[in-house]
Amino acid sequence: MRDDQRQPVYDVILSGAGPVGLFLACELALAKCSVLVLEKAETPESPLKRMPFGLRGLNAPSIEALYRRGLLEEMEVPRRVKDPHAHPAQGARRQGGHFAGIPLLAGNIDAAQWPFRLPGATAVVMLAEMEELETVLARRAEALGVEVLRGLPITHLEQQEQLVTVCCEEQRFHGEWLVGCDGARSAVRKAGGFAFTGTEPEFTGYSVHVELADPEKLMPGRHITGRGMYLQSQPGYLILQDFDGGAFHHEGGEITLEHVQEVLRRISGIEVTVLALHLASTWTDRARQATTYRNGRVLLAGDAAHIHAPLGGQGLNLGLGDAMNLGWKLAATVHKSAPEGLLDSYQRERHPVGEKVLEWSRAQVAIMRPDPAASALYTIFRDLMATRDGATYVAGRLWGVTTHYDLGDDHPLVGHSVPNFAFVDGTTAGEAMRDGRGLLIDFDGRAALRALATEFGASLRYLAVPATEQLGLRAVLVRPDGVVAWATSVEPNEDPLKEAIARWLPRKDTV
Ligand SMILES: Cc1cc2nc3c(=O)[nH]c(=O)nc-3n(C[C@H](O)[C@H](O)[C@H](O)COP(=O)(O)OP(=O)(O)OC[C@H]3O[C@@H](n4cnc5c(N)ncnc54)[C@H](O)[C@@H]3O)c2cc1C
Numbered sequence: 129m130r131d132d133q134r135q136p137v138y139d140v141i142l143s144g145a146g147p148v149g150l151f152l153a154c155e156l157a158l159a160k161c162s163v164l165v166l167e168k169a170e171t172p173e174s175p176l177k178r179m180p181f182g183l184r185g186l187n188a189p190s191i192e193a194l195y196r197r198g199l200l201e202e203m204e205v206p207r208r209v210k211d212p213h214a215h216p217a218q219g220a221r222r223q224g225g226h227f228a229g230i231p232l233l234a235g236n237i238d239a240a241q242w243p244f245r246l247p248g249a250t251a252v253v254m255l256a257e258m259e260e261l262e263t264v265l266a267r268r269a270e271a272l273g274v275e276v277l278r279g280l281p282i283t284h285l286e287q288q289e290q291l292v293t294v295c296c297e298e299q300r301f302h303g304e305w306l307v308g309c310d311g312a313r314s315a316v317r318k319a320g321g322f323a324f325t326g327t328e329p330e331f332t333g334y335s336v337h338v339e340l341a342d343p344e345k346l347m348p349g350r351h352i353t354g355r356g357m358y359l360q361s362q363p364g365y366l367i368l369q370d371f372d373g374g375a376f377h378h379e380g381g382e383i384t385l386e387h388v389q390e391v392l393r394r395i396s397g398i399e400v401t402v403l404a405l406h407l408a409s410t411w412t413d414r415a416r417q418a419t420t421y422r423n424g425r426v427l428l429a430g431d432a433a434h435i436h437a438p439l440g441g442q443g444l445n446l447g448l449g450d451a452m453n454l455g456w457k458l459a460a461t462v463h464k465s466a467p468e469g470l471l472d473s474y475q476r477e478r479h480p481v482g483e484k485v486l487e488w489s490r491a492q493v494a495i496m497r498p499d500p501a502a503s504a505l506y507t508i509f510r511d512l513m514a515t516r517d518g519a520t521y522v523a524g525r526l527w528g529v530t531t532h533y534d535l536g537d538d539h540p541l542v543g544h545s546v547p548n549f550a551f552v553d554g555t556t557a558g559e560a561m562r563d564g565r566g567l568l569i570d571f572d573g574r575a576a577l578r579a580l581a582t583e584f585g586a587s588l589r590y591l592a593v594p595a596t597e598q599l600g601l602r603a604v605l606v607r608p609d610g611v612v613a614w615a616t617s618v619e620p621n622e623d624p625l626k627e628a629i630a631r632w633l634p635r636k637d638t639v
Contacts, residue, residue, distance in 0.1 A: 138164045138275075139462045141294050141303035143282045143316045145172065147258065148430030148447035149309030150265035154197065155455025157272035158564040159608075161462050164303065165274060166296060168281035168310070172266070175407055177258035180361050181335045184261070185225065185441035187528040188252045190448045192545055195250045196561040196610050202264045203256060224253055225526045226440060228492035229350050229357060230510045232526065236519035242529050244540075246547045246597055248556065252527040258444075282310065284319045285426065292425045305458060307427045309447075314432035320423050326416030326435075326486065329374030330493055331356070333437070336366050336388050336408045341401035352506070354498050356395035364406075368395055371498055374412040383408040413437030413493045415486045421450075421475045429454055434482040436489035439496075440526055446485050449531070450478050456564060456608035456634075465587070465634035477533040488525060533611060537628075541615040546606045549595035557595075557606070565589045566613075566633045567606040570620075571598050580622060580629075587634040607632050 140156050142149045145167035153163045176182055186194075194200040222234040239245065269276065280296040285306060292306040308316025317324060340346070343363045350359040357369040370376070370391050381387070389402040415436040421428050430447030454474050460466035495505040512518035524530035535543040549557040549569065560567055566588045570577045573592030581590035605614040605628050614628035 135300070135302055137291065138162045138301070138303040140164075140305045140307060140458065141166065141292065141301055142307050142309050143294070143314075144168075144308070144310035144430075144432070145262070145266065145276055145278070146309060146311055146430065147261050147265060147444060148432075148451050149307075150262060150269050151193075151448055152307060152309060152429060152451035152455055153269045153274045153276075154199075154265060154272060155451060155564065156459050156462075157269065157274045158197070159456055159459030159463075161459050163269075163274045164301060165269070165276040166280045166282055166294065166301065167276060167278045170279040172262055172278075173259070176335070176409055177262065179257055180365050181337075181407070181409075182258040183255050184258055184444045186254045186256050186448075187442075187445045187526065188250070189452075189528040189531055189545060190445045191250045191252070191254050192548075192558065192610060193448055193452045195548075196558045197268075197564070198559075198562045199264055199268060200250065202267075203260060224523060226350070227513065227522050227526065228439065228495045228506065228509065229352050230506070230513050232513065232519060232522055236514060236516055237523045238516045238520045241520050242524070244544060244547050244599060245529060246549065246599070248550045249548045250558070252523075252529060282315045282319070285316065287424050287426065304462060305425050305427070307429055307454070307458070308432040309428075309430050309451075310432050312431045312435045314428065316426065317418060317428055317432050320426040320428075322423060322428060323419040324416045325419055326414070327490065329377070329412035329414040330497065331369050331371045331413055332374055332376040333411045333413070334366070334368040334370070334383070334388065334391065334408065335411070336368070336383075337406040338364050338366065338385075338388060338402045339404040339406070340364060341403050343400075345398050345400050346396065351396070352496060353395055353397060354503070355397065356498060357496060358392065358396050366392065368392060369496070370395060374414060377410040377412045383410065411438065413439070413489065415489055417479070417482050417486055421479060422471070427454065427458070427474070433478075434486065436486045437493055439489055439492045442485045442488065442526075445528060446482060449481065449528075450474075452609045453478050460587075460634040463634065467631055467633070467635070470632070481531060481533075484525070535611075535613065537614065539612075539615045539617070541601070541604070541612045544612055545610055546604060546612050547599060549598065551591075551593045551595050553593055555593075558610075560589065560591055561606070561608070561610060563589070564608050566608055566629075567591060567604075568625075568629075569593075569595075569604045569606065571595060571602060574603075574620070576622060577603060577620060577625075580626065584629055584633070585635075588629065605629065605632075 139161040142165045156163045223231045225232045284295045286293045294301045308314045359367040385405040417434040429450040461471045533543040568581045570592045603620045613632045
């Protein structure tokens with residue numbers, strides 16, 4: 129941090145202390161950036177962040193990201209892990225998520241189609257409570273020296289050549305960079321001049337906690353009724369989907385007991401009586417994405433960059449993936465050690481992943497509509513998901529197991545998440561990534577690769593250790609976000625390795 133006319137200038141200011149803002153703050157601080165997080169809410173607490181509405185399904189890339197930074201062990205994992213892939217013996221009919229409400233059954237999945245997932249990999253699905261996740265991230269951020277100021281909504285911003293000035297009503301803050309992590313209605317996105325394009329909603333979704341006079345009339349679980357959808361996770365905790373074109377949500381009307389009862393009766397076709405309304409919020413399937421994730425010194429991540437229906441739980445995963453991808457790249461840019469074009473690769477890699485999630489969300493809405501064509505498509509999808517290839521395809525996307533970047537290399541592992549190799553010394557590849565540096569894994573311990581890594585300097589860690597299962601690989605270069613930048617299954621050729629290091633890693637001795 130430097131001082132300009134007695135005003136501190138942070139390397140990076142983040143708007144929003146939600147999960148994406150906090151995780152990005154940790155990534156930047158780990159890479160030795162000074163970080164200020166400005167948060168609108170006075171306190172982090174909200175009943176919507178607690179069980180059951182605050183439960184979020186984390187997928188493989190998010191779980192790996194938390195594991196690689198030593199954060200997973202701080203969460204109550206054993207109670208909440210759902211890993212049908214890792215424990216198929218626990219029941220072939222065990223559910224590992226859904227597509228448009230169609231259950232994804234573990235027994236139908238052919239994990240052999242994912243040759244780079246090792247048996248010791250972290251789970252592919254885990255339920256996390258938003259409040260717990262944010263608490264764990266906020267604690268880590270504080271330990272790394274991140275400053276979080278609450279009760280300060282960003283209202284506008286100004287970009288100068290070397291600086292961004294952020295205004296929270298009367299107060300002004302200065303940073304070299306600003307990242308908008310301030311959620312679906314992002315003030316940074318609006319003030320920063322980002323175009324946000326996409327499709328309008330088809331339904332209003334409701335999360336409600338009610339007391340019913342006759343709860344036994346409603347079946348537990350998810351029900352697509354031909355008039356919409358209702359899901360009862362626990363007695364009185366309901367999710368509803370009403371195909372009103374998103375009108376109720378956008379008109380911002382008061383969510384009354386009478387309104388909830390009317391929607392519930394109409395969708396379920398059951399004459400239930402609501403005695404009390406304890407909690408209610410609405411959302412829609414509006415699907416929009418910022419056309420670019422960067423405008424000068426201002427960037428976007430998480431819901432600020434993309435919104436869509438929460439069906440199948442993808443938004444938080446997408447946002448944590450943005451943060452993991454952006455943190456080290458922005459830090460290297462701050463430290464003036466980034467290879468040419470590194471920061472631009474954030475947009476190149478993450479925008480297509482976001483586009484695919486929006487498509488995924490629209491496809492689900494299209495087959496859930498209350499009309500005969502959608503219902504016919506729903507039946508066909510259900511049949512396809514009962515096949516091995518169909519279920520494996522859906523699981524690959526839903527669990528993020530097949531998510532990868534096109535980095536333009538011949539080796540099939542490049543652009544994918546590095547397998548969690550178990551080394552013979554008892555450590556794992558994931559554990560070796562806690563300090564956020566790049567990693568050169570040399571299973572055979574060659575003097576030439578060691579010399580190359582040493583010559584490169586502090587931003588590359590060299591590991592010379594065999595693994596119990598090496599998948600036929602001889603050496604692997606891993607970026608700080610856990611993505612494979614180079615790999616070889618034959619005797620390593622140093623030139624392409626040097627090229628990959630120069631292309632991706634911060635220049636030597638600048639970290
Ligand atoms: C019903 C429901 C179920 C869901 N289930 C899942 C799931 O299972 N899996 C999944 O991956 N995703 C799920 N999601 C989506 C997920 O909750 C979001 O994608 C995720 O919370 C986005 O995180 P974020 O940090 O980008 O934004 P947010 O969580 O919205 O955080 C943004 C933060 O910015 C703050 N802020 C807002 N405006 C300002 C301002 N002007 N200045 C400063 N701060 C500001 C807010 O107070 C907030 O703290 C679900 C969403 C809903 C609605």
